Structure formats: structure tokens, C-alpha cells
Amino acid sequence: MIEKDVIIVGGGAAGFFAAINIAELNPNLKVAILERGSEGLQKVKVSGGGRCNVTHAEFIPQELIKNYPRGEKELLGPFHQFMTGDTIDWFEKRGVALKIEEDGRMFPVSNSSQTILDCFLSEAQKHDVEVLYNNSVKSIAKFENKWLIKTSNADFLTQKLLIATGSNSKIWELLSNLGHTIIQPVPSLFTFDIKDDRIKEIPGVVAQNVEVKVVDSNLWSEGPLLITHVGMSAPSILKLSAFGAVELAKRNYKFQIEINFIKQSFEDCLDVLKELKHDLAKKSVFKSTQFDLPKRLWQKLVLATNMNEESRWADLNKSQLEGLAAQLTQAVFNVTGKSTFKEEFVTAGGVDLKEINFKTFESKLHNNLFFAGEVINVDAVTGGFNFQNAWTSGYIAAKSIAEC
Template identity: 50%
Template sequence: MKQIIIIGGGAAGFFCASNLDETKYKIIILEQNSDVLQKVKISGGGRCNVSHACFDPKELIQFYPRGNKELLSVFTKFQPGDTMEWFEQRNISLKIENDNRIFPESNSSQTIINTFLNEVQKKNIDVKTKSVVKEIVKDGERYIVKTSSEDLVADYIIYATGSSPKSLKIVESLGHRIISLVPSLFTFNIKNDLLKDLAGTSFENAEVSIPKLKTAESGPLLITHWGLSGPAILKISAWEAINLAKVKYNFEIEVNFISKTLDEAEEIFQNFRHSNPKKTIGQSKIFEVTNRFWQKILDTLKIDLNKQVAHISGKEMQAILISLCSKKLQVTGKSTFKDEFVTAGGVDLKEINFKNMSSKILPRFYIAGEVLNIDAVTGGFNFQACWSEAWLIAQDLNMK
């Protein structure tokens, strides 16, 4: 019986193992940590954001800054609808939330982890934790996998290690080209009086642009202790990951907190002034922002909160509107988004056959997951790429 060694006990490794035909192969999973499926555990705040309810492959690939062209054929064969069906066949109920993210009904990532552990147990798959791969040596038709404790022989290797620099070095030493790693999902560190002491304040729909890069994104925005986060920031950080690394995370952004043009905002302000001339500016609810944020704008502009709206000068009004619609802020660094560390970079996609995720450089060697130069915005997309790639590998091996 031929032996498959899966290197990496994460999402791609376990999904692949769960779909392999155990009557054909002896299967071993090697994981360097003491626990498997660590990213699955912390994903979605411990609820596990399994996938995203986007069932058209052409639409789905729009969420992948790197790998979108290559993933089209992959998603044509296995997409989020197939993921949902796979789990439902194993009596795991999934739900689609309002923002289209897919979670287990249990709201616990442990449900997903247990499903995988049950699958590999049923198939008698050997899971070796604390098994650090030091080197892989090609030996004729086979591979010798040298770990910290033993040498193992593989007829086929599935390389699903995630994007650790050490694992990339190993695959590079076997002949693969590696695109340098840079962080992909991160929040922006900003020191500015307007954001000070407002951590937790959110905006339902904001627009964020980086004028220098001629790029913009929109979506919910959140003020944090360090600066700004939320989907609008995470999307722009993913799409511009490589450019932002080049400028060492020092750049200017422009934020429109209310997604209105200056002219639209001025019209709203003037209409409010006309209807409520005697109201004090500090107590006026003119725009869809929190009272704390509104008063912070007035405070930073040194506008008296007790001043009547009718007495706000044209200059003061313009300053308020600019703070709301086109506030320039200097970003001076980045922070990892929660524990969901995602990177751009990895194995060059030109060296992968996306029909079955096999290496074009190495025979009987498959590569899947974050070790590839593929990454996505937040929302379950990175996991979906893992499930789809791993499924293709299992299908290919099952037909051999």
C-alpha cells in the first residue's frame, strides 16, 4: 500500500485527509505544534468562519488579491455550496449570517475541529503532533521526510504547512520559487486627536482611500486603541499588501466617515440649520455618527458646543464637513488583525498545476493552503481556498 504524507495539520491538510480513500493509501499527517487545526480554532472569534455564501466562482475570485485567476478553475469544481453540503452530510448544520459569512450553527469552532478529528479517526489516519519536518529528500520515485524524531518514506507528499518561513525554505530547497512574504490582513496604526479615546466607535459605511496608490475601499469602519480597523481597512490592506510593505507602513489615508460628498454633506447641514436654527451644535444630530464622535470633531476644531447652529460660520461648517468627508490621517504602522495572521507571498503559482494542485517541479508532490502565494480578504475566503484545493488533491489521488 502506497504511503501519503501530509505535512501540516491545518485546514488544508485535514480536509485533504478527510477526503482521501483510506483503502488505497496509508496516510500520515505531520504537525509541528502540539495541537492540530490551530487557525480553525481561533477563526471568527472562536466560532470558525467556515466559508462565505458566494456561489458563483467568477464572483468569488474577486475576493482574492492574489490567486484570483488560478482559483477560477478550482472553484468551478468545488465552491462554498459544496463545502456546506460536505459538512451537512456529516450532520453539521451551518448558517449564513447577514454579511454572508458562514458559521456552524453551534457557534463553536470545536464543532468543525471534531468533524475533522472524527473523519481521520474513522479512516485510521496516523496524526503525529510535535513532528517538525527538518528536510525532504527526493529518493528515486519516493521522498524521505526527515523529522525531529524519525525518517519517514512517502510515495506522495501533500505540502500544506501554512506560510512559515521555515516551511517555505524546505520547498525552496527542492526547487520551487518563493515570492517574499508580507502581511496581508492588518489594521492601521494612527495617532490623531480625532481618534483619541474613541476606541470602539464604529461607522456602518465609510470610505477609505490611499491617494498615493489611487486606491479606495468602502465598508464598516472601527476606531481602535491603535487607530483604525474594520472591513474597509482590512480590504485595502489585503489588496495593497505589497505596496504598503514597500512604503514601510508609513502613508497617508483619506477617510470619509459618512460616505457622502462634501456637497451632499453641505446640503444636509444647511437643511438642518434652516429647520433648527436655535439648536446648539453640540446636541445636533445632523449626520449618522455617534454623539461622542460628533463632539470630538467639534472639540478638535475648537468649536463651542453651546453655539447655536445658526451662528456656525461658513469657515467652521467647512472644517466640520472636511473632518467628516475627507479627513486626512497619517498611518505610521500596522497591527495584526486579531490572531488571524494572513500573508501574501509563498510558492510561485506559475509552478502549480491548478487542475489537481500538483507541483510542476516535483513529481507526486501536491501543494495547498497558505504556503501558496494566494490570500483573500477576511470573511471565510481563505478557508474556502484551502477546502477547494485540498478536495482537488484528494480527488486526483483517489483516481490513481
């Protein structure tokens, strides 16, 4: 039996961040991380295309919470305790400078996730945090007012237990056995699979500012849209997948979306097209790209409106003008499935938020049981927000553990 003051289950972002802070805030505590694999921090390593999107340059808690489909209300208080600025300060004090990109995402100046891994590993070593690899947790139980954790390698006893495993069905099952309610996990942050002649053969085309709605629902989002080899991606789609995660799972990922490529009403668009019919009378519609749309996308939408490459503006009848306006503002696409967004697999689901004290991230059902990161039913849109939740929850749990 190995005894520690604090055991952290999960050697990912939230686990390492919490462990380092606990050891720093209270050097008298013996802290150990149990990692099921032969190396930890693998999700950190591949995040942001290998650059690690550490956080997002949003410094107002009330605005930051809007990026969390699940956890928006609960995270307002925690973000007042540990916010984006605190994250930047934490890393910079440890020699990791961060930079802000145009879209607000923040990365290490080195442009390498290895910088973050090296920081965590060196800080863990500096503060005598023991990282025990190849320790897959088999059971968690109360034992003489302490926590008994049995792994594939050993038995551990601890006063305080922090679960920071992310999306882990085995751990959720063990927590369920302890009486916690687990919200059924479903994928979040995914791209849409779409087969349609209007986007065929134009992968890589980006429409910079569109509005996307799920037909027969209240779900919508806006932002850039990327056409891919299998369908559609980019922020407008990813935000929709995150906020619609539960609803889209119920639909088995088969549904329709309506896209407004120019963010104008059908009527306003039709008025513009009528003016163009007059102003560009002798020109080819196919070759006269409008509304700042990518040329190849415009041409696909024109061909979808009962026209050919030779059709002139002057020759367009009422039906063709209305058809083009509909393609630009009300284009409907059939989604037939989903694909994981890069390596960043995120789920909606986990420990029910009603069973967590968000001032401490301690379980309301069991004393000295804490949570951090995505093991709870919190998830975010892409852009560094999931990591900010990891840092905030990890720090507040660490502070609670170190003080009590």
C-alpha cells in the first residue's frame, strides 16, 4: 500500500496543472499523479496542430463564458477567481511566453506544444510531484476516512483525491458507483459530412462570414466556413456542433443545414441582383463574382441555379434571379454524418454540474473528492477555451486542496 497526501488521477493538462499548484502552494503535501499510459500530456502535445492553443485572449468573464455550451452559468464564479490573465501570468513566470494571433487564440511564442510539456515536466520535478505511469485505475473506494485507489500496478491510499482524466468512460463508471450522476457523453466539436455538387471539387475554399442554421431547430452560428474533401468545417460549423452536440446526437448526425453565405435577407439580395442585371447586362454571371464570395464558390452556386457559364445578366428571368438569391441566402445542404476535428476529440457529458461545488471544485456528495477539466460536464468551442477550463478548474481545486 502506497500512501500519499494527494492523489491525482489523470496525467493530462488539468492533472499536471493542479499537481504543480498544490505542491507549490503547500510544499508539505506529498503529491502523486496516476497516469494510465506510458507517457502523459498527449492531448496537450497534439493540440492546436502541435502548437498547443493554451488559451484565448478574452479577458472579461461574462464574455468568456459564452464559449461554453455546457458550463456557461457555473464557470462565471471560477473565472473571477482564475482568468485568462492569470493563465498568461502563470506561464510567463515559468519562462513560457505566449502570443496572441489575429483570431484571439494564444500559443507559446515557440509555436511548439513541447514548450508546454517541458514546462509541466520540469515544474513537477522541481516541486517533487511524483508521476506514476502505467497505472490504470481499476477501483476507487472509501477506506477509513481516506480514498483507496487500486490500479493495474499498485494500491494507493490518500486523504485527498482529484479526478482529472478528461473524457474517460471507465472513470465515469467508477464515479457512478460512488453515487455521482454521469451525463451521457456525446461528441462535440466535429465537422459535417456533406455530399453535394455545389461543394464538390472545391475543397479549401473559405467563405469568411456566413450564418448557418440547423433546419427545424433553434440552433445557429456564424463565422468562417471551410469546404473540405468530405463536407464543411471551420468556426461556424464547429460552434454549431458544440452548441448542438446533444440535439445532433439525437438526430444520429443526419439533418439539414441552411446557409446564408452573404448574411443578407433574401429580399435585399434579390434587390442587389436586379441592379446587377441592369448594370452588368452584357457580362457573364458565371464570371462576375459578387458579395466578396470566393470565385469558385460563386460559380458553383450560379451553376446550381439553372444557368450555364455563358448566361448573361441581361438574360436572367425572374425565376433565375430568385433562384440565385435563394442559393446565396437560403442554401440547404444535407448532412449525412460527422468527422472528428483534427485530433481534438472533445465530448459533451460527464459528472453532473449540480453535484459540484464550483467555489472549490469539490464533490457535493463526498468530502475530499475533487474534479478538474473535462471529466465534468463542461466543454467549449474551439479556440483555447477547453484548456482555459482545465487551468481554472485545476487551479481552484489545487488551492482548495492545499488549504484544507
